[in-house]
Amino acid sequence: MLRLYNTLKRRVEEFKPRDEEEGRVTIYVCGLTPYDYTHVGHARTYIAYDILRRYLEFRGYKVFHVQNFTDIDDKIIARAKEEGKDPFEVAEFYSEAYLEDMDRLGVLRAHLYPKVTEHIPQIIEAVQALIDKGHAYVLDGDVYFDVTSFPGYGKLSGKNPEELLAGARVEPKPGKRHPLDFALWKGAKEGEPSWESPWGRGRPGWHIECSVMSVSYLGMGFDIHGGAIELSFPHHENEIAQSEAWTGKSPFVRYWVHTGLVTIGGEKMSKSLGNIVTVREALERHEPDALRMLFLRAHYRQPIDFTWEALEEAGRALRRLRIALEVASKESEGPPREGDIPLEGLAEAVRNTRRRFIEAMDEDLGTPEALGA
Missing domain, CATH: 1.20.5 (Single alpha-helices involved in coiled-coils or other helix-helix interfaces)
Structure with a gap:
């Protein structure tokens, strides 16, 4: 009997999929914003989900795995300006680079990789439904979700809005009803990609994208949603609020599964901090399975402090395991x-x-x- 830690319930509980009789498991993993090469912090999350998927299949389940690409975002636009390229060209290049890196790491490809730009009409429809139901409002060409309209806001974090506000980085905007209200639609800026909408030209906010894509392909109440633990707030908290407010159904997701941080020198590995080690850099010095072994040696929810020494030791442990298997195989044949x-x-x-x-x-x-x- 498989038991998983559910962030929503804050406990390890028996895993019972929605379609248990059919033996089918549905998974949505938050994918990359492709504006740079994948780093080992990303790899930790996707290797963890690869292990989860492989183990579910080993246990006889039929898994349907969806993982998005956020192919329009402020960071992509900024990178495109730096490189003098079209934002869509940048997103496509780094999406392909990500897939190449995961292939080298032996990570099974998702069954579906939806892109935000392929779902603009569905996103607009969802935003309009939230406005019609009184959960969202228009403000100077932007559309914001009203967190006070959803009584369950904060349930993933186990905190109320005021407690969440104390440690949050909020989107500044005069006229917002509550500081934690978040953008569902952003009005167009000059020189940036945009689409027509009932509120003027613009593009989707980050959080609504994953709600629309996951519900479109997996329906409400799908089995497992996750990503790295830093996505639990605000991204996943906001996903729950807008999805359940939009559809009028609960739960949005049955099990929330999050991976621990990868740090370097005690600090979160982050492109914004400039302390990343890319997958490609790691694989120049070590074989792919050494990186997998590094992550396997720690529980997926525990933080890992990345060092080259730890990766080297993981490589030695891998070699010892292979030698033991080789000896056992020869012994059994003679x-x-x-x-x-x-x-x-x-x-x-x-x-x-x-x-x-x-x-x-x-x-x-x-x-x-x-x-x-």
Whole structure:
């Protein structure tokens, strides 16, 4: 019986998918904003979800995995200006680079990679529905979600709006009803991509994009949604509010699964801080499975402080594991020798190892314990 930590409930609980009788599991993972090369902090999240998906399939489930690309964003626009390119060209280039990096890391491709720019009509329709229901308002060409209109705002974080406001970076805008109100639609700026809407030309806000794409392909109440823990607020908190307000249905998601931060020198690895190590840099010095081993040796919810020394040790651990497997394989193929475990004893040892592995993985994907099995 698989048990997963659900951020919404703040506990480990039995995993029961929506379509349990059919053995089908639906997953939505927040994807990249493609304006630069993928760093190892990103890789940690996508490797964790790759492990989750592979384990679900190992346990007999049929998984449908959706992961978006946020292919229009302030950072993409800024990068395009720096490079003298079209924003869509920049987004396409770094989206492909991401896929190449994940292929090298052995991460299974999602079944679907929806892009924001392919879903503008659906996003506009959702924003209009929120306005019609009294959950959103127009302000100088922008559209904002009114957090006070949704009584459950803050339930993912376990805090009320006032508590959330104390530690939040808010979007400044004179005339907002509440400081935490967030943009569903942003009015057009000169020289930036924009689309026609009932409120004038503009483009979607970040949060509404994931709500529309996930619900479009998986429906309300799908099984697993997640990404890195830093997305839990405000992004995932806002997704819950707008999705449940838009559809009038609850829950938006059954299980919220988040991965821990990757730090470097004790600070979050971030492009804005300039302390990133790209996947490509890591793979110039180490094989892909060494990076996977680095992440497997820690529980997916624990923070990891990245160092080259830790990656080197993960590579050594990988080599020891391979040697053990090679020796075991050769021993099983040759004739029995004095002191060897009898075949029936070997079979029992294999069964026990498999059992301990499954027990470890069933308990919230306990990869460190599974490796020790």
